[in-house]
Amino acid sequence: MPPIVKTPEPPYYAVIFTSMRTEGDHGYGQMAREMVEMVSKMDGFCGVESLRNSAGYEITISYWTSLEAIKQWKEEPRHLVAQKNGKELWYKMYASRVCRVERDSFFHNS
Amino acid sequence: MPPIVKTPEPPYYAVIFTSMRTEGDHGYGQMAREMVEMVSKMDGFCGVESLRNSAGYEITISYWTSLEAIKQWKEEPRHLVAQKNGKELWYKMYASRVCRVERDSFFHNS
Numbered sequence: 001m002p003p004i005v006k007t008p009e010p011p012y013y014a015v016i017f018t019s020m021r022t023e024g025d026h027g028y029g030q031m032a033r034e035m036v037e038m039v040s041k042m043d044g045f046c047g048v049e050s051l052r053n054s055a056g057y058e059i060t061i062s063y064w065t066s067l068e069a070i071k072q073w074k075e076e077p078r079h080l081v082a083q084k085n086g087k088e089l090w091y092k093m094y095a096s097r098v099c100r101v102e103r104d105s106f107f108h109n110s
Numbered sequence: 111m112p113p114i115v116k117t118p119e120p121p122y123y124a125v126i127f128t129s130m131r132t133e134g135d136h137g138y139g140q141m142a143r144e145m146v147e148m149v150s151k152m153d154g155f156c157g158v159e160s161l162r163n164s165a166g167y168e169i170t171i172s173y174w175t176s177l178e179a180i181k182q183w184k185e186e187p188r189h190l191v192a193q194k195n196g197k198e199l200w201y202k203m204y205a206s207r208v209c210r211v212e213r214d215s216f217f218h219n220s
Contacts, residue, residue, distance in 0.1 A: 003128065003130050003167050003203075004128050004130070004204070005128075005205075007207075014207065014209055016126070016211075018113065018114050018171075020114070022219070049169060050169075051161040051162065051163055051167065051168075051169050052161065053163075058161075059159055059160075059161050059171065061126060061128075061169065061171075067212075086217075087217055091219065092218075092219050093114060093216070093217060093218045093219060094114070094216070094217050095117075095215070095216050095217075096214060096215050096216075097124065097213075097214040098211070098212050099209035099210060099211045099212060100209060100210045100212055101126075101207045101208070102177075102208050102209060102210055103207075103208050104205060104206060104208070105205070106204070106206075107196075107201060107203060107204050107205075108203045109197070109201065109202050109203060
């Protein structure tokens with residue numbers, strides 16, 4: 001995935017998901033791959049920026065054209081299963097923040 | 111720093127800074143420490159969530175109570191020097207996105 005997502009002109013939307021994983025995999029890796037594949041096909045999905053470290057700390061930001069698109073993804077049946085497993089198996093804690101991107105600026109060292 | 115920032119009730123604000131560093135330090139480490147110390151004293155600053163990897167890819171999200179607080183920080187004289195050095199020395203590319211956090215949810219596995 002590219003390090004910096006090409007997003008449309010503001011306003012658009014971002015979901016900031018900050019999490020701390022539990023120990024072990026418990027099926028997370030397979031589900032994460034499935035979710036990446038599914039989300040990339042969703043209407044209104046612009047892309048994702050994500051990093052994690054070896055301690056299980058992860059930041060993932062997904063970008064969307066509308067709140068309606070975020071709602072569709074939140075309610076996608078297979079994603080609902082992932083959200084349930086997330087609470088029961090994969091995450092010690094997380095924060096999910098839905099944001100309206102008001103303005104942005106980009107720099108590329110040419 | 112704590113992995114997940116304690117933020118106020120929405121609406122509040124987030125600045126998503128996604129970047130790719132150049133090779134080498136060029137004074138970045140010292141300035142970064144100075145900026146962390148300074149920003150933590152700014153009015154309206156709630157905290158920061160940040161991760162980087164060994165390839166120089168970094169995501170930093172700072173949280174703020176208002177757009178005015180973000181403006182004050184953006185125009186802080188020493189921070190202006192850091193922004194100039196960022197373009198000239200430290201970053202291959204970056205994106206900066208100013209967001210209004212509309213809603214959030216938190217989970218803690220008890």
